[in-house]
Amino acid sequence: xxxxRQLEFALAVAKYKHFKRAAEECNISQSALxxxxxxxxxxLDTQIFERNNKQVLITPIGEEILERATRxxxxxxxxxxxxxxxxxxxAYPMTIGIIPTIAPFLLxxxxxxxxxxxxxFQLNVVEDQTERLLEKVRYGAIDTAIIALPYNTDGLLxxxxxxxxxxxxxxxxxxxxxxxxxxADELANSNLMLLGEGHCLTDHALSVCHLDKSRVKHxxxxxxxxxLIQMAISGMGTTLVPQMAAGQVRQQTDNVSLVxxxxxxxxxxxxxxxxxxxxxxxxxxxxxxxxxxxxxxxELASAPAIADSESMTSAKPATEA
Numbered sequence: 001x002x003x004x005r006q007l008e009f010a011l012a013v014a015k016y017k018h019f020k021r022a023a024e025e026c027n028i029s030q031s032a033l034x035x036x037x038x039x040x041x042x043x044l045d046t047q048i049f050e051r052n053n054k055q056v057l058i059t060p061i062g063e064e065i066l067e068r069a070t071r072x073x074x075x076x077x078x079x080x081x082x083x084x085x086x087x088x089x090x091a092y093p094m095t096i097g098i099i100p101t102i103a104p105f106l107l108x109x110x111x112x113x114x115x116x117x118x119x120x121f122q123l124n125v126v127e128d129q130t131e132r133l134l135e136k137v138r139y140g141a142i143d144t145a146i147i148a149l150p151y152n153t154d155g156l157l158x159x160x161x162x163x164x165x166x167x168x169x170x171x172x173x174x175x176x177x178x179x180x181x182x183x184a185d186e187l188a189n190s191n192l193m194l195l196g197e198g199h200c201l202t203d204h205a206l207s208v209c210h211l212d213k214s215r216v217k218h219x220x221x222x223x224x225x226x227x228l229i230q231m232a233i234s235g236m237g238t239t240l241v242p243q244m245a246a247g248q249v250r251q252q253t254d255n256v257s258l259v260x261x262x263x264x265x266x267x268x269x270x271x272x273x274x275x276x277x278x279x280x281x282x283x284x285x286x287x288x289x290x291x292x293x294x295x296x297x298x299e300l301a302s303a304p305a306i307a308d309s310e311s312m313t314s315a316k317p318a319t320e321a
Contacts, residue, residue, distance in 0.1 A: 004076060005032040009033050009067040010048055014066050017056045018255040067139075074140020078279040089286050091123035096287075097145035099132035101201040101225050102270065106146070110294035117290065132198050137273060144284050144292075148200050156273045157281065161288035163266035164243035166205060167258040169232040176238070184209040184263065185309035191237030193228050201225070204268050205240045209261065240295055242268065244295060286319040 012022035013033070023033040032189055041048055049061035058066065078171040081092060098106065103125065114121065126142055127132070137156060147153075149160065168187060170177045188211055194202040205211075228239040228301060229249060233256050246258055261267070272284050 002043045003038055004026065004073070005284075007072065008038050009036040010040055010071065011069055013037060013049060013056060014058060014062075019051070019056065029264055039137050046085050046318050064161060070139045074275070075277070077140060078277065079276070080281045084163070090118045090121040092280075093124060094144070094146065094280070094287075095124040095126060095142045097126045097128055097136055097142045099130055099133065099145075099147055099196070099200065100127050101242065102146055102244075103127050104226070105242065105248060105249065105293070106270075106291070108248075109244065109298040110291045113294040113297070114290055116286075137275060140275070141282065144287075146270060146272055147227065148204060149269040149271050150170055150204075151200060153273050155276065156270045157276055157278070157297075158273050159285060159288045160271040161292040162244075162270040164270075165267060166240045166242060166267045167246060168261065169229055169237050169241055170238050170256050170257045170259060171233055171235040172257050174238075176259060179259050181262035182221075183261075187238065187261070193231060193237045193239045195223065195228070196226065200245045201240070201242070201268075209263060212275065244298075248297070272321065291306075 004186075007025055009022065009028075012025045015021060016022050016025070019033060020030050023030040026033060028036075037049065044065065046061055047059050047067065049056040050059060052271055067141070107125070126136070128136070130145075130147045130151055133142070133147065134153065134156065136142045139146050149158070149186075161183055168176070168182050168190075168191075174190075176182060176186065179186075182190075193209075196204060223242065225239070225245075228240060229245075229252075231237065232239045234254055241258070247257055251260065272288050274281060274284050279285070
Protein backbone atom coordinates (compact mmCIF):
# COMPACT_ATOMS: atom_id res chain seq x y z
CA UNK A 1 0.00 0.00 0.00
CA UNK A 2 1.41 3.41 -0.93
CA UNK A 3 1.55 6.03 1.84
CA UNK A 4 1.00 9.77 2.08
CA ARG A 5 4.63 10.11 3.14
CA GLN A 6 5.77 8.49 -0.11
CA LEU A 7 3.57 10.86 -2.08
CA GLU A 8 5.04 13.76 -0.11
CA PHE A 9 8.54 12.63 -1.15
CA ALA A 10 7.50 12.44 -4.80
CA LEU A 11 5.90 15.89 -4.75
CA ALA A 12 9.03 17.39 -3.18
CA VAL A 13 11.23 15.84 -5.87
CA ALA A 14 8.86 17.15 -8.56
CA LYS A 15 9.02 20.62 -6.99
CA TYR A 16 12.81 20.88 -6.88
CA LYS A 17 13.87 18.41 -9.59
CA HIS A 18 16.61 17.61 -7.10
CA PHE A 19 16.76 14.76 -4.57
CA LYS A 20 18.99 16.50 -2.03
CA ARG A 21 16.80 19.65 -1.81
CA ALA A 22 13.67 17.48 -1.69
CA ALA A 23 15.14 15.49 1.21
CA GLU A 24 15.95 18.70 3.08
CA GLU A 25 12.38 19.93 2.69
CA CYS A 26 11.02 16.59 3.95
CA ASN A 27 13.53 16.63 6.80
CA ILE A 28 14.97 13.20 6.04
CA SER A 29 18.19 11.82 4.58
CA GLN A 30 18.60 11.67 0.82
CA SER A 31 18.96 7.88 0.97
CA ALA A 32 15.68 7.56 2.90
CA LEU A 33 13.90 9.74 0.36
CA UNK A 34 15.32 7.73 -2.54
CA UNK A 35 14.20 4.53 -0.83
CA UNK A 36 10.69 5.95 -0.36
CA UNK A 37 10.47 6.96 -4.04
CA UNK A 38 11.71 3.55 -5.14
CA UNK A 39 9.12 1.81 -2.94
CA UNK A 40 6.38 4.06 -4.34
CA UNK A 41 7.38 3.22 -7.91
CA UNK A 42 7.50 -0.47 -6.99
CA UNK A 43 4.02 -0.36 -5.46
CA LEU A 44 2.65 1.41 -8.53
CA ASP A 45 4.73 -0.70 -10.92
CA THR A 46 5.44 2.58 -12.71
CA GLN A 47 8.49 4.80 -13.15
CA ILE A 48 7.69 8.34 -12.01
CA PHE A 49 11.15 9.88 -12.39
CA GLU A 50 14.06 9.51 -14.76
CA ARG A 51 17.24 10.43 -12.92
CA ASN A 52 20.97 10.52 -13.49
CA ASN A 53 23.87 12.43 -12.02
CA LYS A 54 22.88 15.65 -13.79
CA GLN A 55 19.09 15.94 -13.79
CA VAL A 56 15.71 14.61 -12.70
CA LEU A 57 12.93 14.31 -15.28
CA ILE A 58 9.28 13.38 -14.77
CA THR A 59 7.87 10.66 -17.00
CA PRO A 60 4.54 11.26 -18.79
CA ILE A 61 2.69 8.84 -16.50
CA GLY A 62 4.57 10.41 -13.59
CA GLU A 63 3.04 13.79 -14.46
CA GLU A 64 -0.45 12.30 -14.17
CA ILE A 65 0.38 10.52 -10.90
CA LEU A 66 1.83 13.68 -9.37
CA GLU A 67 -1.16 15.75 -10.45
CA ARG A 68 -3.45 13.30 -8.65
CA ALA A 69 -1.13 13.22 -5.65
CA THR A 70 -1.41 17.02 -5.39
CA ARG A 71 -5.19 16.76 -5.26
CA UNK A 72 -4.99 14.00 -2.65
CA UNK A 73 -2.80 16.15 -0.44
CA UNK A 74 -5.19 19.08 -0.77
CA UNK A 75 -8.08 16.83 0.28
CA UNK A 76 -6.14 15.48 3.27
CA UNK A 77 -5.11 18.97 4.37
CA UNK A 78 -8.71 20.14 4.12
CA UNK A 79 -9.83 17.15 6.19
CA UNK A 80 -7.26 17.84 8.91
CA UNK A 81 -8.00 21.55 8.90
CA UNK A 82 -11.73 20.98 9.21
CA UNK A 83 -11.22 18.69 12.18
CA UNK A 84 -8.89 21.17 13.88
CA UNK A 85 -10.81 24.39 13.36
CA UNK A 86 -14.26 23.02 14.23
CA UNK A 87 -16.22 26.04 15.54
CA UNK A 88 -13.34 28.48 16.19
CA UNK A 89 -13.20 31.14 13.43
CA UNK A 90 -9.81 32.02 11.94
CA ALA A 91 -8.06 29.82 14.48
CA TYR A 92 -5.39 28.56 12.08
CA PRO A 93 -3.13 30.22 9.46
CA MET A 94 -4.46 30.83 5.99
CA THR A 95 -2.68 31.57 2.71
CA ILE A 96 -4.55 33.99 0.47
CA GLY A 97 -3.66 34.85 -3.11
CA ILE A 98 -4.35 38.41 -4.27
CA ILE A 99 -3.85 39.95 -7.69
CA PRO A 100 -1.29 42.81 -7.82
CA THR A 101 -3.86 45.45 -8.85
CA ILE A 102 -5.81 44.78 -5.64
CA ALA A 103 -3.30 43.87 -2.91
CA PRO A 104 -1.51 47.23 -2.31
CA PHE A 105 -4.77 49.17 -2.15
CA LEU A 106 -6.92 46.63 -0.32
CA LEU A 107 -4.63 45.38 2.44
CA UNK A 108 -3.94 48.73 4.17
CA UNK A 109 -7.70 49.25 4.46
CA UNK A 110 -8.64 45.84 5.85
CA UNK A 111 -5.67 44.54 7.85
CA UNK A 112 -6.14 46.91 10.82
CA UNK A 113 -9.70 45.67 11.30
CA UNK A 114 -8.64 42.04 10.88
CA UNK A 115 -5.82 42.49 13.40
CA UNK A 116 -8.19 44.21 15.83
CA UNK A 117 -10.84 41.50 15.75
CA UNK A 118 -8.59 38.44 15.31
CA UNK A 119 -5.16 39.37 16.65
CA UNK A 120 -3.92 35.76 16.66
CA PHE A 121 -4.86 35.04 13.05
CA GLN A 122 -1.85 34.40 10.82
CA LEU A 123 -2.39 35.60 7.26
CA ASN A 124 0.05 34.68 4.49
CA VAL A 125 -0.27 36.58 1.21
CA VAL A 126 0.75 35.45 -2.28
CA GLU A 127 0.59 37.94 -5.18
CA ASP A 128 0.14 36.62 -8.70
CA GLN A 129 -2.02 36.99 -11.79
CA THR A 130 -5.54 35.63 -11.70
CA GLU A 131 -5.08 32.53 -13.83
CA ARG A 132 -2.14 31.28 -11.77
CA LEU A 133 -3.92 32.04 -8.49
CA LEU A 134 -6.96 30.01 -9.53
CA GLU A 135 -4.73 27.06 -10.40
CA LYS A 136 -3.10 27.30 -6.97
CA VAL A 137 -6.53 27.31 -5.34
CA ARG A 138 -7.68 24.28 -7.35
CA TYR A 139 -4.63 22.22 -6.41
CA GLY A 140 -4.51 23.25 -2.76
CA ALA A 141 -1.31 25.34 -2.92
CA ILE A 142 -3.25 28.23 -1.34
CA ASP A 143 -6.49 28.32 0.63
CA THR A 144 -8.35 31.05 -1.22
CA ALA A 145 -7.78 33.97 -3.59
CA ILE A 146 -9.16 37.45 -4.06
CA ILE A 147 -9.80 38.22 -7.72
CA ALA A 148 -11.72 40.74 -9.79
CA LEU A 149 -14.85 39.66 -11.63
CA PRO A 150 -16.02 39.02 -14.26
CA TYR A 151 -13.68 36.05 -14.69
CA ASN A 152 -14.26 32.37 -15.38
CA THR A 153 -14.32 30.58 -12.01
CA ASP A 154 -15.88 27.28 -13.13
CA GLY A 155 -15.47 24.56 -10.54
CA LEU A 156 -14.83 26.99 -7.69
CA LEU A 157 -16.93 28.72 -5.05
CA UNK A 158 -17.10 32.50 -5.39
CA UNK A 159 -18.07 35.00 -2.67
CA UNK A 160 -18.42 38.60 -3.83
CA UNK A 161 -17.71 41.23 -1.19
CA UNK A 162 -17.17 44.56 -3.00
CA UNK A 163 -17.85 46.43 -6.23
CA UNK A 164 -16.34 49.65 -7.56
CA UNK A 165 -15.65 51.88 -10.54
CA UNK A 166 -12.51 52.93 -12.40
CA UNK A 167 -10.94 56.40 -12.42
CA UNK A 168 -8.62 57.94 -15.02
CA UNK A 169 -5.40 59.44 -13.66
CA UNK A 170 -4.19 62.78 -15.08
CA UNK A 171 -1.62 65.37 -14.15
CA UNK A 172 -3.35 68.57 -12.95
CA UNK A 173 -2.10 70.55 -15.94
CA UNK A 174 -3.61 68.05 -18.41
CA UNK A 175 -6.42 69.30 -20.64
CA UNK A 176 -8.53 66.44 -19.28
CA UNK A 177 -7.93 67.20 -15.61
CA UNK A 178 -11.04 69.33 -15.07
CA UNK A 179 -13.51 67.04 -16.81
CA UNK A 180 -16.42 65.88 -14.67
CA UNK A 181 -16.17 62.53 -16.46
CA UNK A 182 -14.40 61.05 -19.47
CA UNK A 183 -15.77 58.91 -22.29
CA ALA A 184 -14.07 56.06 -24.11
CA ASP A 185 -13.00 58.07 -27.15
CA GLU A 186 -11.42 60.80 -25.03
CA LEU A 187 -9.68 58.13 -22.97
CA ALA A 188 -8.31 56.34 -26.04
CA ASN A 189 -6.98 59.64 -27.42
CA SER A 190 -5.25 60.66 -24.19
CA ASN A 191 -2.31 58.26 -24.50
CA LEU A 192 -3.91 55.49 -22.45
CA MET A 193 -1.32 53.29 -20.70
CA LEU A 194 -2.40 49.85 -19.47
CA LEU A 195 -0.76 46.76 -18.06
CA GLY A 196 0.11 43.97 -20.47
CA GLU A 197 -1.31 40.54 -21.18
CA GLY A 198 -2.54 38.52 -18.23
CA HIS A 199 -3.65 41.47 -16.09
CA CYS A 200 -7.40 41.40 -15.61
CA LEU A 201 -7.51 45.13 -14.86
CA THR A 202 -6.57 45.73 -18.48
CA ASP A 203 -9.18 43.28 -19.77
CA HIS A 204 -11.87 44.81 -17.56
CA ALA A 205 -10.93 48.36 -18.56
CA LEU A 206 -11.06 47.56 -22.28
CA SER A 207 -14.39 45.79 -21.82
CA VAL A 208 -15.94 48.61 -19.78
CA CYS A 209 -14.84 51.24 -22.32
CA HIS A 210 -15.66 49.03 -25.33
CA LEU A 211 -12.14 49.58 -26.64
CA ASP A 212 -10.06 47.35 -28.87
CA LYS A 213 -6.47 46.68 -27.77
CA SER A 214 -5.26 48.36 -30.95
CA ARG A 215 -6.51 51.70 -29.60
CA VAL A 216 -4.21 51.52 -26.59
CA LYS A 217 -0.96 53.20 -27.55
CA HIS A 218 1.13 51.57 -24.86
CA UNK A 219 0.78 48.25 -23.05
CA UNK A 220 3.35 47.69 -20.34
CA UNK A 221 3.76 43.96 -19.83
CA UNK A 222 6.47 44.23 -17.17
CA UNK A 223 5.41 47.42 -15.38
CA UNK A 224 3.35 47.68 -12.20
CA UNK A 225 0.23 49.75 -11.73
CA UNK A 226 2.18 52.02 -9.36
CA UNK A 227 4.64 52.76 -12.19
CA LEU A 228 1.84 53.64 -14.62
CA ILE A 229 0.30 55.95 -12.00
CA GLN A 230 3.61 57.80 -11.64
CA MET A 231 3.94 58.12 -15.41
CA ALA A 232 0.41 59.53 -15.66
CA ILE A 233 1.04 62.01 -12.84
CA SER A 234 4.18 63.12 -14.72
CA GLY A 235 2.04 64.04 -17.74
CA MET A 236 3.01 61.13 -19.99
CA GLY A 237 -0.61 60.07 -20.55
CA THR A 238 -3.26 58.44 -18.42
CA THR A 239 -4.01 55.12 -16.81
CA LEU A 240 -6.97 53.65 -14.97
CA VAL A 241 -7.09 52.86 -11.26
CA PRO A 242 -9.77 51.21 -9.13
CA GLN A 243 -11.83 53.41 -6.82
CA MET A 244 -10.17 51.91 -3.72
CA ALA A 245 -6.84 53.39 -4.88
CA ALA A 246 -8.13 56.99 -4.99
CA GLY A 247 -7.09 57.98 -1.48
CA GLN A 248 -3.56 56.59 -1.81
CA VAL A 249 -3.02 58.22 -5.20
CA ARG A 250 -4.09 61.61 -3.84
CA GLN A 251 -1.82 61.20 -0.81
CA GLN A 252 1.20 60.79 -3.09
CA THR A 253 0.96 64.23 -4.67
CA ASP A 254 -1.23 67.30 -5.18
CA ASN A 255 -0.43 67.18 -8.89
CA VAL A 256 -3.13 64.67 -9.74
CA SER A 257 -6.68 64.67 -11.00
CA LEU A 258 -8.87 61.56 -10.89
CA VAL A 259 -11.63 61.66 -13.47
CA UNK A 260 -14.53 59.18 -13.34
CA UNK A 261 -15.48 57.20 -16.43
CA UNK A 262 -18.91 57.98 -17.80
CA UNK A 263 -19.50 54.26 -18.44
CA UNK A 264 -22.11 52.74 -16.14
CA UNK A 265 -20.64 51.01 -13.10
CA UNK A 266 -19.69 49.05 -11.20
CA UNK A 267 -16.72 48.32 -13.43
CA UNK A 268 -15.41 45.38 -11.45
CA UNK A 269 -16.50 43.18 -8.55
CA UNK A 270 -14.17 41.68 -5.99
CA UNK A 271 -14.62 38.14 -4.74
CA UNK A 272 -13.01 35.43 -2.67
CA UNK A 273 -12.76 32.11 -4.53
CA UNK A 274 -12.01 28.72 -3.05
CA UNK A 275 -12.50 25.02 -3.72
CA UNK A 276 -15.97 23.49 -3.70
CA UNK A 277 -15.11 21.17 -0.81
CA UNK A 278 -12.82 23.54 1.10
CA UNK A 279 -13.12 22.77 4.82
CA UNK A 280 -12.83 26.39 6.01
CA UNK A 281 -15.48 27.94 3.80
CA UNK A 282 -17.00 29.65 6.85
CA UNK A 283 -13.68 31.41 7.44
CA UNK A 284 -13.62 32.61 3.83
CA UNK A 285 -17.12 34.02 4.25
CA UNK A 286 -16.05 35.73 7.46
CA UNK A 287 -13.05 37.30 5.74
CA UNK A 288 -15.32 38.57 2.98
CA UNK A 289 -17.53 40.32 5.53
CA UNK A 290 -14.54 41.77 7.38
CA UNK A 291 -12.93 43.02 4.17
CA UNK A 292 -16.19 44.63 3.06
CA UNK A 293 -16.48 46.33 6.45
CA UNK A 294 -12.90 47.57 6.28
CA UNK A 295 -13.38 48.98 2.78
CA UNK A 296 -16.66 50.63 3.74
CA UNK A 297 -15.16 52.26 6.82
CA UNK A 298 -12.20 53.46 4.77
CA GLU A 299 -14.47 55.03 2.17
CA LEU A 300 -16.46 56.81 4.89
CA ALA A 301 -13.30 58.10 6.54
CA SER A 302 -11.93 59.51 3.27
CA ALA A 303 -15.25 60.89 2.01
CA PRO A 304 -14.73 64.49 3.19
CA ALA A 305 -11.41 64.72 1.37
CA ILE A 306 -12.83 63.53 -1.94
CA ALA A 307 -16.41 64.68 -1.75
CA ASP A 308 -16.00 66.29 -5.16
CA SER A 309 -15.62 62.87 -6.79
CA GLU A 310 -18.91 61.68 -8.24
CA SER A 311 -17.60 58.11 -8.30
CA MET A 312 -17.76 57.78 -4.52
CA THR A 313 -21.34 56.63 -4.84
CA SER A 314 -20.28 53.68 -6.98
CA ALA A 315 -18.16 51.81 -4.47
CA LYS A 316 -20.11 49.56 -2.12
CA PRO A 317 -20.09 46.17 -0.45
CA ALA A 318 -21.28 43.44 -2.79
CA THR A 319 -23.74 42.30 -0.13
CA GLU A 320 -25.64 45.54 -0.70
CA ALA A 321 -25.73 45.13 -4.47
